[in-house]
């Protein structure tokens with residue numbers, strides 16, 4: 631791949647990742663031109679956003695309609711006491727720009743309607759679901775399927791976390807709804823109702839950032855895995871998941887995947 635030369639300043643900044651044989655200047659170029667949408671600026675979104683900004687992702691859109699509260703600070707450690715009462719999207723954007731002024735960061739401080747969600751997803755190369763409720767997760771999943779946009783889903787509750795990466799460029803990919811149909815109780819609880827230990831949500835957010843960087847720079851895999859992290863034992867279980875032929879969101883007969891998107 632022919633890429634423009636990287637500046638001396640950028641080379642120094644990203645030198646520790648550029649020196650990796652799987653990364654180099656080509657991956658840095660890909661990342662610096664990538665557009666990433668993060669939905670939810672809680673514990674997952676703040677952790678993922680910081681590492682993606684640090685790695686030099688070029689364009690970040692961060693969406694959340696909440697304001698920073700005192701009870702957020704134990705786990706949403708990107709925020710400061712002085713941020714209390716400020717819109718999370720704005721407060722996180724300030725932190726990300728302070729970390730890396732080369733990153734273009736656009737805060738969206740409202741809940742995304744179906745139409746706006748589709749527009750934002752259409753503008754992104756990859757989407758991170760860092761939300762905390764089932765309704766939003768299902769809406770994000772549907773929009774990503776419709777637009778064949780890859781989706782990295784994180785969730786954390788109590789001492790445990792989950793991670794899923796869906797590449798809808800593959801027609802065989804399952805979707806979030808295959809695993810958690812609407813009405814499923816499995817992830818309908820949230821931190822407010824069930825509690826959370828802070829580092830677990832940070833670990834899952836970091837895993838979302840890691841998977842995003844891998845997706846942006848490496849060959850895509852047609853296999854979808856569901857990862858379950860146990861904070862008490864540090865065990866990480868991986869399950870291969872397949873699409874549910876009866877899924878009323880991603881059933882092959884409902885999907886049209888462009889041929890060119892199947893080859894990466």
Ligand SMILES: [Zn+2]
Nearest residue numbers: 805808877880
């Ligand atoms: Zn499905």
